[in-house]
Amino acid sequence: MQIKIAENAGFCYGVMRAIKMADDAIGRFHKICSLGPIIHNPQVVEDYEKKGLVVIDNLDKADAPVLIRSHGVPPEIYDKIKRKKIEYIDATCPFVKEAQDYVKEMHNDGYTVVIFGDKNHPEVKAHLGYADYNAHIVNTPKEAELIKSEKIGVISQTTQSVERFAEVVAELSKNAKQMKIYNTICDATEKRQKSAKQLAKESDIMIVIGGKNSANTRKLYEICKNYSKKAYHIETEKEIEINWFEGVEKVGITAGASTPSYVIERVYRFIKKIDEKTIS
Numbered sequence: 001m002q003i004k005i006a007e008n009a010g011f012c013y014g015v016m017r018a019i020k021m022a023d024d025a026i027g028r029f030h031k032i033c034s035l036g037p038i039i040h041n042p043q044v045v046e047d048y049e050k051k052g053l054v055v056i057d058n059l060d061k062a063d064a065p066v067l068i069r070s071h072g073v074p075p076e077i078y079d080k081i082k083r084k085k086i087e088y089i090d091a092t093c094p095f096v097k098e099a100q101d102y103v104k105e106m107h108n109d110g111y112t113v114v115i116f117g118d119k120n121h122p123e124v125k126a127h128l129g130y131a132d133y134n135a136h137i138v139n140t141p142k143e144a145e146l147i148k149s150e151k152i153g154v155i156s157q158t159t160q161s162v163e164r165f166a167e168v169v170a171e172l173s174k175n176a177k178q179m180k181i182y183n184t185i186c187d188a189t190e191k192r193q194k195s196a197k198q199l200a201k202e203s204d205i206m207i208v209i210g211g212k213n214s215a216n217t218r219k220l221y222e223i224c225k226n227y228s229k230k231a232y233h234i235e236t237e238k239e240i241e242i243n244w245f246e247g248v249e250k251v252g253i254t255a256g257a258s259t260p261s262y263v264i265e266r267v268y269r270f271i272k273k274i275d276e277k278t279i280s
């Protein structure tokens with residue numbers, strides 16, 4: 001079998017930066033609290049818990065400096081942190097921060113703010129706060145059809161697909177006189193999606209690695225399902241079944257933005273062993 005890893009796979013810049021900031025902070029304080037899991041990857045979260053990073057769901061539970069993860073938080077969380085005089089490490093990805101600034105700017109300038117994304121995703125929930133919780137969240141062009149306003153300002157969750165964003169913008173433009181569009185989909189996502197699509201086209205099977213709760217990994221899986229004969233979404237090599245590879249010649253591997261390279265390597269080695277028939 002030919003086994004290929006997508007050109008762009010695994011940790012993105014923002015996640016790598018957050019992990020580095022967490023490492024530095026653990027080194028300095030020995031214990032830190034993360035407001036929500038540091039990234040959408042259960043294996044990494046578990047590893048970090050052992051090192052001294054405790055996941056909390058509420059600031060009232062913080063008994064050590066708080067790490068703000070790459071998805072960012074709404075403004076009132078910063079206010080609370082400051083009020084409580086808690087030390088904090090801000091690992092909000094700079095691209096997410098940029099999108100938050102656009103939301104704030106458009107809201108202050110009187111635009112009806114539209115956030116394209118998943119309403120349950122922490123990044124989107126945080127964005128909403130920068131419009132004083134007065135924005136529309138849409139996930140499909142159909143939902144966008146319902147928004148009517150003279151002035152519409154739109155941004156996207158950083159991990160959404162560019163094609164979908166364009167469709168949503170096209171719908172919104174039918175009902176607005178004036179529009180402000182910020183394409184806040186980050187490069188890392190675009191690149192990862194493009195190389196997954198390319199590899200899926202030339203593979204008999206695609207293995208997509210990443211947290212089951214990771215939106216960008218799920219999106220990669222959707223893309224791979226569309227362009228490859230078979231696709232599977234796994235978190236670790238333990239989920240792989242040998243019979244998936246019967247009659248397969250070309251295997252493609254890709255991974256979400258919160259998948260460490262050691263997890264990708266383990267999957268690669270496991271499939272190699274299947275090919276060499278050293279496991280059965």
Ligand code: SF4
Nearest residue numbers: 012014093095158186
């Ligand atoms: S996917 Fe992009 S925006 Fe999101 S954390 Fe990574 S680099 Fe930042």
